[in-house]
Amino acid sequence: MTVTSVIDKIAPLLRQKDNKLAHERLQKIALEVAPVMRSFGFKVGVLCEFFPKNPQLLGLNVNFGTKICLRLRYPHASDQFLPLEDVIETMLHELCHNKYGPHDNNFYRLLDQLRDKYHSIKRNGALKETGYVAESQVLGGRKTGLIREMRLKKLGQVKYVAKVEKLGSNMPKQNKSMRELMLEAAERRAMDAKTCTVDPEAVPNEDELVEVDKPVPEVIEIPDED
Template sequence: MTSFAITEVKALVRQPQRVQAQHLLERLAVAVLPILTRRRFHVRRLHEFFPKDGALLGMNVNRGAKIYVRLRPKRTPESFYPYEALLETLLHELTHMVHGPHNEAFYKYLDELKHEMEMLMVRGLVGEEGVRFAAAGTGQRLGGDNISVPIRVAAVLAAKRREQYNSLLGGETSRRLGSLSAASNEIFNPQALRRKILEAAERRRRDNEHCRNVLHPGASHEVLGIESSDDDEDSTSNGARQQAPDPSASDIIVLEEEDDAHETIANVPAVIDLLDDDGEEKHDDVPRRAGRKRKRGDTVDIIDLT
Protein backbone atom coordinates (compact mmCIF):
# COMPACT_ATOMS: atom_id res chain seq x y z
CA MET A 1 0.00 0.00 0.00
CA THR A 2 1.36 3.41 -0.95
CA SER A 3 2.33 5.72 1.88
CA PHE A 4 -0.02 8.34 0.42
CA ALA A 5 -3.16 6.29 1.04
CA ILE A 6 -5.74 7.94 3.29
CA THR A 7 -5.24 6.37 6.69
CA GLU A 8 -8.77 6.79 8.08
CA VAL A 9 -12.11 6.82 6.26
CA LYS A 10 -15.19 7.27 8.43
CA ALA A 11 -18.91 7.89 7.87
CA LEU A 12 -21.19 9.47 10.46
CA VAL A 13 -22.57 7.01 12.99
CA ARG A 14 -25.79 8.86 13.77
CA GLN A 15 -27.00 9.18 10.18
CA PRO A 16 -29.02 6.52 8.31
CA GLN A 17 -27.51 4.22 5.69
CA ARG A 18 -24.11 4.27 7.41
CA VAL A 19 -22.85 1.21 5.52
CA GLN A 20 -23.61 2.84 2.17
CA ALA A 21 -22.01 6.08 3.34
CA GLN A 22 -18.87 4.24 4.38
CA HIS A 23 -18.75 2.51 1.01
CA LEU A 24 -19.04 5.85 -0.80
CA LEU A 25 -16.17 7.35 1.16
CA GLU A 26 -14.01 4.30 0.51
CA ARG A 27 -14.72 4.54 -3.22
CA LEU A 28 -13.67 8.17 -3.17
CA ALA A 29 -10.48 7.34 -1.30
CA VAL A 30 -9.58 4.63 -3.82
CA ALA A 31 -10.42 6.86 -6.78
CA VAL A 32 -8.06 9.68 -5.80
CA LEU A 33 -5.21 7.47 -4.58
CA PRO A 34 -3.21 7.78 -7.85
CA ILE A 35 -3.57 11.57 -7.65
CA LEU A 36 -2.51 11.63 -4.01
CA THR A 37 0.54 9.56 -4.86
CA ARG A 38 1.54 11.54 -7.94
CA ARG A 39 1.03 14.91 -6.24
CA ARG A 40 2.50 13.66 -2.96
CA PHE A 41 -0.57 14.71 -0.99
CA HIS A 42 -0.82 13.36 2.53
CA VAL A 43 -4.47 13.17 3.62
CA ARG A 44 -4.72 11.63 7.06
CA ARG A 45 -8.48 11.34 7.36
CA LEU A 46 -11.50 11.47 5.06
CA HIS A 47 -14.69 11.91 7.09
CA GLU A 48 -18.34 12.52 6.36
CA PHE A 49 -20.01 15.55 7.90
CA PHE A 50 -23.57 16.88 7.84
CA PRO A 51 -23.53 20.62 8.57
CA LYS A 52 -26.73 22.50 9.32
CA ASP A 53 -25.85 24.85 6.50
CA GLY A 54 -27.08 22.80 3.57
CA ALA A 55 -24.81 24.72 1.20
CA LEU A 56 -21.61 23.58 2.89
CA LEU A 57 -20.22 20.72 0.80
CA GLY A 58 -16.67 20.16 1.99
CA MET A 59 -13.87 21.29 4.25
CA ASN A 60 -10.11 20.76 4.18
CA VAL A 61 -8.55 21.05 7.63
CA ASN A 62 -4.84 21.87 7.90
CA ARG A 63 -4.09 21.01 4.27
CA GLY A 64 -5.14 17.39 4.46
CA ALA A 65 -4.95 16.61 8.16
CA LYS A 66 -8.65 15.95 7.73
CA ILE A 67 -11.03 16.41 4.79
CA TYR A 68 -14.78 16.49 5.35
CA VAL A 69 -17.28 15.77 2.57
CA ARG A 70 -21.05 16.18 2.73
CA LEU A 71 -22.58 13.00 1.31
CA ARG A 72 -26.29 13.73 1.83
CA PRO A 73 -28.77 16.47 0.92
CA LYS A 74 -29.95 18.40 3.94
CA ARG A 75 -33.65 17.64 3.41
CA THR A 76 -33.20 13.94 2.59
CA PRO A 77 -30.36 12.61 4.74
CA GLU A 78 -31.35 9.04 3.96
CA SER A 79 -30.23 9.59 0.35
CA PHE A 80 -26.86 10.50 -1.17
CA TYR A 81 -25.50 12.89 -3.75
CA PRO A 82 -24.35 11.23 -6.99
CA TYR A 83 -20.87 9.78 -6.82
CA GLU A 84 -19.65 12.16 -9.54
CA ALA A 85 -20.70 15.18 -7.49
CA LEU A 86 -18.91 13.83 -4.41
CA LEU A 87 -15.77 13.19 -6.44
CA GLU A 88 -15.97 16.76 -7.73
CA THR A 89 -16.16 18.06 -4.17
CA LEU A 90 -13.18 15.97 -3.11
CA LEU A 91 -11.09 17.22 -6.05
CA HIS A 92 -12.03 20.77 -5.07
CA GLU A 93 -10.81 20.17 -1.53
CA LEU A 94 -7.60 18.57 -2.81
CA THR A 95 -6.96 21.72 -4.85
CA HIS A 96 -6.93 23.60 -1.56
CA MET A 97 -3.88 21.55 -0.62
CA VAL A 98 -2.02 23.92 -2.95
CA HIS A 99 -4.15 27.02 -3.51
CA GLY A 100 -6.39 28.85 -1.06
CA PRO A 101 -8.18 31.64 -2.95
CA HIS A 102 -10.33 30.94 -5.98
CA ASN A 103 -8.11 32.62 -8.52
CA GLU A 104 -6.74 31.68 -11.92
CA ALA A 105 -4.09 29.43 -10.39
CA PHE A 106 -6.76 27.61 -8.36
CA TYR A 107 -8.94 26.89 -11.40
CA LYS A 108 -5.99 25.84 -13.51
CA TYR A 109 -4.91 23.35 -10.86
CA LEU A 110 -8.47 22.10 -10.34
CA ASP A 111 -8.89 21.54 -14.08
CA GLU A 112 -5.62 19.61 -14.08
CA LEU A 113 -6.92 17.33 -11.34
CA LYS A 114 -10.20 16.77 -13.20
CA HIS A 115 -8.41 15.98 -16.43
CA GLU A 116 -6.08 13.62 -14.60
CA MET A 117 -9.02 11.89 -12.93
CA GLU A 118 -10.79 11.37 -16.25
CA MET A 119 -7.67 9.85 -17.79
CA LEU A 120 -7.36 7.52 -14.81
CA MET A 121 -10.98 6.47 -15.24
CA VAL A 122 -10.52 5.83 -18.95
CA ARG A 123 -7.51 3.63 -18.22
CA GLY A 124 -9.16 1.83 -15.33
CA LEU A 125 -6.63 3.01 -12.78
CA VAL A 126 -8.96 4.11 -10.01
CA GLY A 127 -9.82 0.84 -8.32
CA GLU A 128 -13.15 -0.88 -8.81
CA GLU A 129 -14.85 2.24 -10.17
CA GLY A 130 -12.28 2.42 -12.97
CA VAL A 131 -13.05 -1.05 -14.37
CA ARG A 132 -15.84 0.29 -16.63
CA PHE A 133 -13.51 2.89 -18.07
CA ALA A 134 -10.61 0.64 -19.03
CA ALA A 135 -9.33 0.98 -22.60
CA ALA A 136 -9.09 -2.03 -24.88
CA GLY A 137 -5.57 -3.41 -25.06
CA THR A 138 -4.23 -1.25 -22.25
CA GLY A 139 -6.86 -1.26 -19.54
CA GLN A 140 -6.30 -3.85 -16.88
CA ARG A 141 -7.89 -4.13 -13.50
CA LEU A 142 -5.21 -4.02 -10.87
CA GLY A 143 -4.81 -7.53 -9.55
CA GLY A 144 -7.50 -8.84 -11.91
CA ASP A 145 -8.26 -9.88 -15.47
CA ASN A 146 -7.85 -7.88 -18.65
CA ILE A 147 -10.80 -5.66 -19.51
CA SER A 148 -12.20 -5.55 -23.02
CA VAL A 149 -13.93 -2.19 -23.31
CA PRO A 150 -13.70 -0.35 -26.66
CA ILE A 151 -11.90 2.94 -26.35
CA ARG A 152 -14.81 4.71 -28.04
CA VAL A 153 -17.17 3.49 -25.32
CA ALA A 154 -14.77 4.66 -22.63
CA ALA A 155 -14.50 8.07 -24.26
CA VAL A 156 -18.29 8.41 -24.46
CA LEU A 157 -18.63 7.45 -20.81
CA ALA A 158 -16.00 9.99 -19.81
CA ALA A 159 -17.84 12.68 -21.80
CA LYS A 160 -21.07 11.78 -20.04
CA ARG A 161 -19.36 12.15 -16.70
CA ARG A 162 -18.26 15.66 -17.69
CA GLU A 163 -21.84 16.50 -18.61
CA GLN A 164 -23.00 15.18 -15.24
CA TYR A 165 -20.43 17.36 -13.47
CA ASN A 166 -21.71 20.42 -15.34
CA SER A 167 -25.38 19.72 -14.67
CA LEU A 168 -24.87 18.82 -11.01
CA LEU A 169 -22.48 21.56 -9.99
CA GLY A 170 -22.91 24.31 -12.55
CA GLY A 171 -20.32 25.79 -14.86
CA GLU A 172 -17.67 24.08 -16.90
CA THR A 173 -15.37 21.43 -15.49
CA SER A 174 -12.68 19.18 -16.94
CA ARG A 175 -11.65 21.45 -19.79
CA ARG A 176 -8.63 20.10 -21.61
CA LEU A 177 -5.74 22.38 -20.71
CA GLY A 178 -3.75 23.68 -23.67
CA SER A 179 -6.08 22.14 -26.23
CA LEU A 180 -8.55 23.61 -28.71
CA SER A 181 -11.69 22.05 -30.11
CA ALA A 182 -12.55 21.80 -33.79
CA ALA A 183 -14.65 24.93 -33.46
CA SER A 184 -12.00 26.74 -31.47
CA ASN A 185 -11.42 29.28 -34.21
CA GLU A 186 -14.42 31.14 -32.78
CA ILE A 187 -12.18 32.24 -29.94
CA PHE A 188 -10.65 34.72 -32.34
CA ASN A 189 -14.07 36.25 -32.89
CA PRO A 190 -14.17 39.39 -30.69
CA GLN A 191 -17.73 38.70 -29.57
CA ALA A 192 -16.95 35.07 -28.74
CA LEU A 193 -13.80 36.10 -26.90
CA ARG A 194 -15.74 38.68 -24.89
CA ARG A 195 -18.33 36.03 -24.04
CA LYS A 196 -15.65 33.64 -22.81
CA ILE A 197 -14.09 36.36 -20.67
CA LEU A 198 -17.48 37.15 -19.14
CA GLU A 199 -18.10 33.45 -18.50
CA ALA A 200 -14.75 33.12 -16.73
CA ALA A 201 -15.49 36.20 -14.63
CA GLU A 202 -18.92 34.81 -13.73
CA ARG A 203 -17.37 31.51 -12.67
CA ARG A 204 -14.97 33.29 -10.34
CA ARG A 205 -17.77 35.45 -8.95
CA ARG A 206 -19.98 32.42 -8.33
CA ASP A 207 -17.25 30.43 -6.62
CA ASN A 208 -16.21 33.42 -4.52
CA GLU A 209 -19.78 33.47 -3.25
CA HIS A 210 -20.12 29.71 -2.95
CA CYS A 211 -16.62 28.96 -1.67
CA ARG A 212 -15.43 32.07 0.12
CA ASN A 213 -13.35 32.17 3.29
CA VAL A 214 -15.35 33.63 6.17
CA LEU A 215 -15.32 34.18 9.89
CA HIS A 216 -18.28 32.07 10.92
CA PRO A 217 -19.44 33.18 14.39
CA GLY A 218 -21.48 30.07 15.22
CA ALA A 219 -19.47 27.26 13.71
CA SER A 220 -19.70 24.74 16.53
CA HIS A 221 -19.24 21.04 15.94
CA GLU A 222 -23.01 20.63 16.08
CA VAL A 223 -23.53 23.29 13.41
CA LEU A 224 -20.95 21.63 11.17
CA GLY A 225 -22.39 18.17 11.75
CA ILE A 226 -19.18 16.83 13.25
CA GLU A 227 -19.67 14.18 15.90
CA SER A 228 -17.94 14.50 19.26
CA SER A 229 -15.66 11.57 18.43
CA ASP A 230 -14.25 13.64 15.59
CA ASP A 231 -12.70 16.24 17.92
CA ASP A 232 -8.99 16.76 17.29
CA GLU A 233 -6.25 19.32 17.31
CA ASP A 234 -6.59 20.36 13.68
CA SER A 235 -6.87 24.06 13.08
CA THR A 236 -6.63 25.63 9.62
CA SER A 237 -8.79 24.62 6.67
CA ASN A 238 -10.46 25.45 3.41
CA GLY A 239 -14.02 24.35 2.66
CA ALA A 240 -16.68 24.55 -0.07
CA ARG A 241 -19.79 26.67 0.46
CA GLN A 242 -22.66 27.51 -1.85
CA GLN A 243 -23.87 30.73 -0.21
CA ALA A 244 -21.88 33.85 0.58
CA PRO A 245 -22.01 35.15 4.13
CA ASP A 246 -21.38 38.79 5.04
CA PRO A 247 -18.72 40.04 2.59
CA SER A 248 -17.21 42.19 5.34
CA ALA A 249 -16.20 39.08 7.26
CA SER A 250 -12.59 37.99 7.54
CA ASP A 251 -11.09 35.02 5.74
CA ILE A 252 -10.76 33.07 9.00
CA ILE A 253 -13.33 30.94 10.76
CA VAL A 254 -12.80 30.11 14.41
CA LEU A 255 -14.20 26.83 15.70
CA GLU A 256 -14.58 26.42 19.45
CA GLU A 257 -16.80 24.37 21.69
CA GLU A 258 -20.53 24.97 21.36
CA ASP A 259 -20.86 27.05 24.53
CA ASP A 260 -18.07 29.45 23.52
CA ALA A 261 -18.86 32.73 21.79
CA HIS A 262 -17.06 33.74 18.63
CA GLU A 263 -15.72 37.18 17.99
CA THR A 264 -16.11 38.82 14.59
CA ILE A 265 -12.68 39.86 13.40
CA ALA A 266 -12.47 41.98 10.25
CA ASN A 267 -9.48 42.07 7.94
CA VAL A 268 -7.19 40.10 10.25
CA PRO A 269 -4.82 37.78 8.33
CA ALA A 270 -4.22 35.45 11.27
CA VAL A 271 -5.53 34.63 14.72
CA ILE A 272 -3.00 35.72 17.34
CA ASP A 273 -2.96 34.95 21.05
CA LEU A 274 -2.60 38.46 22.44
CA LEU A 275 -1.14 37.73 25.88
CA ASP A 276 1.66 39.61 27.60
CA ASP A 277 4.36 37.94 29.62
CA ASP A 278 2.13 37.97 32.71
CA GLY A 279 -0.70 36.19 30.95
CA GLU A 280 -2.93 39.31 30.79
CA GLU A 281 -4.69 40.33 27.64
CA LYS A 282 -3.23 43.24 25.71
CA HIS A 283 -5.54 46.04 24.61
CA ASP A 284 -5.98 46.17 20.85
CA ASP A 285 -8.54 47.00 18.21
CA VAL A 286 -9.72 43.42 17.76
CA PRO A 287 -13.33 43.05 18.96
CA ARG A 288 -13.75 40.31 21.55
CA ARG A 289 -16.46 39.16 23.96
CA ALA A 290 -16.63 41.21 27.15
CA GLY A 291 -15.56 39.42 30.30
CA ARG A 292 -13.98 36.45 28.48
CA LYS A 293 -10.27 35.89 28.97
CA ARG A 294 -8.31 33.32 26.99
CA LYS A 295 -5.75 31.42 28.99
CA ARG A 296 -2.36 30.54 27.68
CA GLY A 297 -2.42 27.05 26.18
CA ASP A 298 -6.12 27.14 25.21
CA THR A 299 -6.69 25.32 21.94
CA VAL A 300 -8.61 27.04 19.18
CA ASP A 301 -9.67 25.38 15.96
CA ILE A 302 -9.32 27.66 12.94
CA ILE A 303 -11.39 26.81 9.90
CA ASP A 304 -11.41 28.60 6.53
CA LEU A 305 -14.59 27.71 4.63
CA THR A 306 -13.88 27.98 0.93
Protein backbone atom coordinates in the same frame (compact mmCIF):
# COMPACT_ATOMS: atom_id res chain seq x y z
CA MET B 1 -4.51 0.41 9.79
CA THR B 2 -5.13 3.16 7.28
CA VAL B 3 -7.56 3.31 4.40
CA THR B 4 -4.85 4.17 1.89
CA SER B 5 -1.31 5.42 2.00
CA VAL B 6 -2.47 8.91 1.00
CA ILE B 7 -5.60 9.18 3.22
CA ASP B 8 -5.11 8.30 6.87
CA LYS B 9 -8.69 7.98 8.11
CA ILE B 10 -12.27 8.07 6.89
CA ALA B 11 -15.25 9.00 9.04
CA PRO B 12 -18.99 9.14 8.30
CA LEU B 13 -21.35 11.14 10.49
CA LEU B 14 -22.54 9.42 13.66
CA ARG B 15 -25.97 11.09 13.77
CA GLN B 16 -27.00 10.24 10.20
CA LYS B 17 -28.79 7.07 9.14
CA ASP B 18 -27.02 4.49 7.01
CA ASN B 19 -23.57 5.55 8.22
CA LYS B 20 -22.29 2.14 7.16
CA LEU B 21 -23.27 2.98 3.58
CA ALA B 22 -21.77 6.45 4.02
CA HIS B 23 -18.53 4.80 5.13
CA GLU B 24 -18.56 2.59 2.04
CA ARG B 25 -19.03 5.61 -0.21
CA LEU B 26 -16.18 7.49 1.46
CA GLN B 27 -14.05 4.39 1.07
CA LYS B 28 -14.93 4.18 -2.62
CA ILE B 29 -14.05 7.85 -3.12
CA ALA B 30 -10.72 7.31 -1.36
CA LEU B 31 -9.90 4.39 -3.63
CA GLU B 32 -10.89 6.26 -6.79
CA VAL B 33 -8.82 9.38 -6.11
CA ALA B 34 -5.80 7.68 -4.49
CA PRO B 35 -3.88 7.22 -7.78
CA VAL B 36 -4.45 10.89 -8.64
CA MET B 37 -3.32 12.01 -5.20
CA ARG B 38 -0.21 9.88 -5.43
CA SER B 39 0.63 11.38 -8.82
CA PHE B 40 0.44 14.92 -7.42
CA GLY B 41 1.99 14.16 -4.04
CA PHE B 42 -1.18 14.98 -2.08
CA LYS B 43 -2.09 13.55 1.31
CA VAL B 44 -5.19 13.94 3.50
CA GLY B 45 -5.40 13.33 7.23
CA VAL B 46 -9.15 12.73 7.62
CA LEU B 47 -11.72 12.30 4.87
CA CYS B 48 -15.12 12.74 6.48
CA GLU B 49 -18.78 13.26 5.77
CA PHE B 50 -20.50 16.49 6.74
CA PHE B 51 -24.07 17.76 6.48
CA PRO B 52 -23.89 21.57 6.67
CA LYS B 53 -26.91 23.80 7.23
CA ASN B 54 -26.01 25.74 4.08
CA PRO B 55 -27.65 23.61 1.33
CA GLN B 56 -25.22 24.90 -1.30
CA LEU B 57 -22.08 23.89 0.55
CA LEU B 58 -20.62 20.74 -1.03
CA GLY B 59 -17.13 20.45 0.45
CA LEU B 60 -14.48 21.96 2.72
CA ASN B 61 -10.73 21.57 3.01
CA VAL B 62 -9.40 22.31 6.49
CA ASN B 63 -5.79 23.47 6.85
CA PHE B 64 -4.50 22.34 3.45
CA GLY B 65 -5.58 18.73 3.70
CA THR B 66 -5.63 18.07 7.43
CA LYS B 67 -9.31 17.28 6.97
CA ILE B 68 -11.55 17.22 3.89
CA CYS B 69 -15.31 17.24 4.44
CA LEU B 70 -17.71 16.09 1.72
CA ARG B 71 -21.48 16.34 1.43
CA LEU B 72 -22.71 12.84 0.63
CA ARG B 73 -26.47 13.41 0.95
CA TYR B 74 -29.08 15.68 -0.56
CA PRO B 75 -29.64 18.71 1.71
CA HIS B 76 -33.41 18.20 2.02
CA ALA B 77 -33.40 14.39 1.95
CA SER B 78 -30.64 13.11 4.20
CA ASP B 79 -31.63 9.49 3.57
CA GLN B 80 -30.74 9.85 -0.12
CA PHE B 81 -27.15 9.91 -1.33
CA LEU B 82 -25.77 12.14 -4.07
CA PRO B 83 -24.37 10.40 -7.18
CA LEU B 84 -20.88 9.13 -6.44
CA GLU B 85 -19.29 10.81 -9.47
CA ASP B 86 -20.65 14.17 -8.30
CA VAL B 87 -18.98 13.75 -4.91
CA ILE B 88 -15.74 12.65 -6.57
CA GLU B 89 -15.85 15.92 -8.54
CA THR B 90 -16.15 17.76 -5.22
CA MET B 91 -13.25 15.73 -3.84
CA LEU B 92 -11.00 16.73 -6.75
CA HIS B 93 -11.97 20.36 -6.17
CA GLU B 94 -11.16 20.15 -2.47
CA LEU B 95 -7.83 18.46 -3.16
CA CYS B 96 -6.77 21.57 -5.08
CA HIS B 97 -7.04 23.46 -1.80
CA ASN B 98 -4.17 21.32 -0.51
CA LYS B 99 -2.00 23.66 -2.60
CA TYR B 100 -4.05 26.78 -3.34
CA GLY B 101 -6.48 28.60 -1.08
CA PRO B 102 -8.19 31.13 -3.37
CA HIS B 103 -10.27 30.15 -6.39
CA ASP B 104 -7.88 31.81 -8.83
CA ASN B 105 -6.32 30.87 -12.17
CA ASN B 106 -3.67 28.72 -10.47
CA PHE B 107 -6.41 26.82 -8.64
CA TYR B 108 -8.46 26.13 -11.77
CA ARG B 109 -5.39 25.17 -13.77
CA LEU B 110 -4.58 22.56 -11.12
CA LEU B 111 -8.20 21.39 -11.05
CA ASP B 112 -8.10 20.81 -14.80
CA GLN B 113 -4.92 18.77 -14.33
CA LEU B 114 -6.47 16.63 -11.59
CA ARG B 115 -9.59 16.04 -13.69
CA ASP B 116 -7.50 15.11 -16.71
CA LYS B 117 -5.45 12.66 -14.66
CA TYR B 118 -8.54 11.13 -13.06
CA HIS B 119 -10.29 10.54 -16.38
CA SER B 120 -7.07 9.35 -18.01
CA ILE B 121 -6.69 6.73 -15.28
CA LYS B 122 -10.28 5.64 -15.82
CA ARG B 123 -9.74 5.33 -19.56
CA ASN B 124 -6.29 3.76 -19.58
CA GLY B 125 -6.04 2.06 -16.22
CA ALA B 126 -4.08 2.93 -13.10
CA LEU B 127 -1.11 0.71 -13.95
CA LYS B 128 -0.34 2.51 -17.21
CA GLU B 129 -0.82 5.97 -15.71
CA THR B 130 0.72 5.59 -12.26
CA GLY B 131 2.56 2.27 -12.04
CA TYR B 132 -0.08 0.90 -9.65
CA VAL B 133 -3.08 -1.37 -10.15
CA ALA B 134 -6.24 -0.06 -8.49
CA GLU B 135 -8.43 -2.84 -7.12
CA SER B 136 -11.46 -0.56 -7.04
CA GLN B 137 -13.58 -1.02 -10.13
CA VAL B 138 -13.72 1.81 -12.63
CA LEU B 139 -16.98 3.74 -12.30
CA GLY B 140 -18.78 2.77 -15.47
CA GLY B 141 -21.39 3.98 -17.84
CA ARG B 142 -22.10 7.62 -18.26
CA LYS B 143 -19.71 10.28 -19.41
CA THR B 144 -18.16 12.26 -16.57
CA GLY B 145 -16.69 15.73 -16.37
CA LEU B 146 -19.53 17.08 -14.25
CA ILE B 147 -19.19 20.64 -13.14
CA ARG B 148 -20.27 22.25 -9.90
CA GLU B 149 -23.06 24.21 -11.58
CA MET B 150 -24.66 20.96 -12.73
CA ARG B 151 -24.51 19.50 -9.24
CA LEU B 152 -26.13 22.59 -7.77
CA LYS B 153 -28.92 22.26 -10.31
CA LYS B 154 -29.55 18.73 -9.05
CA LEU B 155 -29.82 20.15 -5.55
CA GLY B 156 -32.38 22.66 -6.77
CA GLN B 157 -30.28 25.62 -5.71
CA VAL B 158 -29.13 27.17 -8.99
CA LYS B 159 -29.73 30.89 -9.28
CA TYR B 160 -28.17 31.05 -12.73
CA VAL B 161 -26.21 28.80 -15.05
CA ALA B 162 -22.60 29.76 -15.68
CA LYS B 163 -20.78 28.84 -18.87
CA VAL B 164 -18.49 25.83 -18.85
CA GLU B 165 -15.62 27.43 -20.76
CA LYS B 166 -13.12 29.25 -18.58
CA LEU B 167 -9.82 31.04 -18.62
CA GLY B 168 -6.90 28.66 -18.54
CA SER B 169 -8.99 25.76 -19.83
CA ASN B 170 -8.37 23.54 -22.81
CA MET B 171 -12.04 23.79 -23.80
CA PRO B 172 -13.06 25.54 -27.06
CA LYS B 173 -13.16 29.33 -26.95
CA GLN B 174 -14.01 30.08 -30.58
CA ASN B 175 -16.13 33.19 -31.11
CA LYS B 176 -15.46 34.25 -27.53
CA SER B 177 -14.24 37.73 -26.78
CA MET B 178 -11.80 38.35 -23.95
CA ARG B 179 -14.57 40.17 -22.10
CA GLU B 180 -16.85 37.12 -22.37
CA LEU B 181 -14.11 34.80 -21.18
CA MET B 182 -13.34 37.03 -18.21
CA LEU B 183 -17.04 37.22 -17.33
CA GLU B 184 -17.37 33.44 -17.47
CA ALA B 185 -14.31 32.99 -15.26
CA ALA B 186 -15.80 35.45 -12.76
CA GLU B 187 -19.09 33.53 -12.78
CA ARG B 188 -17.27 30.31 -12.08
CA ARG B 189 -15.43 31.82 -9.14
CA ALA B 190 -18.70 33.21 -7.79
CA MET B 191 -20.36 29.80 -8.03
CA ASP B 192 -17.47 28.06 -6.30
CA ALA B 193 -17.54 30.69 -3.57
CA LYS B 194 -21.03 29.39 -2.74
CA THR B 195 -20.31 25.67 -2.93
CA CYS B 196 -16.87 25.78 -1.30
CA THR B 197 -16.67 28.56 1.27
CA VAL B 198 -15.03 29.05 4.65
CA ASP B 199 -17.50 27.88 7.31
CA PRO B 200 -15.82 26.63 10.50
CA GLU B 201 -19.19 25.79 12.07
CA ALA B 202 -19.87 23.27 9.29
CA VAL B 203 -16.81 21.16 10.16
CA PRO B 204 -17.93 18.23 12.35
CA ASN B 205 -16.26 17.67 15.71
CA GLU B 206 -14.55 14.38 16.45
CA ASP B 207 -17.45 13.22 18.66
CA GLU B 208 -19.83 13.68 15.72
CA LEU B 209 -17.93 11.22 13.54
CA VAL B 210 -17.72 7.44 13.36
CA GLU B 211 -14.00 7.04 12.84
CA VAL B 212 -13.20 3.95 10.84
CA ASP B 213 -9.72 2.61 10.20
CA LYS B 214 -9.80 -0.73 8.44
CA PRO B 215 -7.40 -2.32 5.99
CA VAL B 216 -8.40 -1.92 2.35
CA PRO B 217 -6.17 -3.45 -0.37
CA GLU B 218 -6.67 -0.48 -2.65
CA VAL B 219 -3.49 -0.77 -4.70
CA ILE B 220 -0.91 -3.39 -5.51
CA GLU B 221 2.53 -2.31 -6.62
CA ILE B 222 3.74 -4.37 -9.57
CA PRO B 223 7.51 -5.10 -9.40
CA ASP B 224 9.59 -4.78 -12.54
CA GLU B 225 10.34 -8.06 -14.25
CA ASP B 226 13.97 -9.09 -14.58
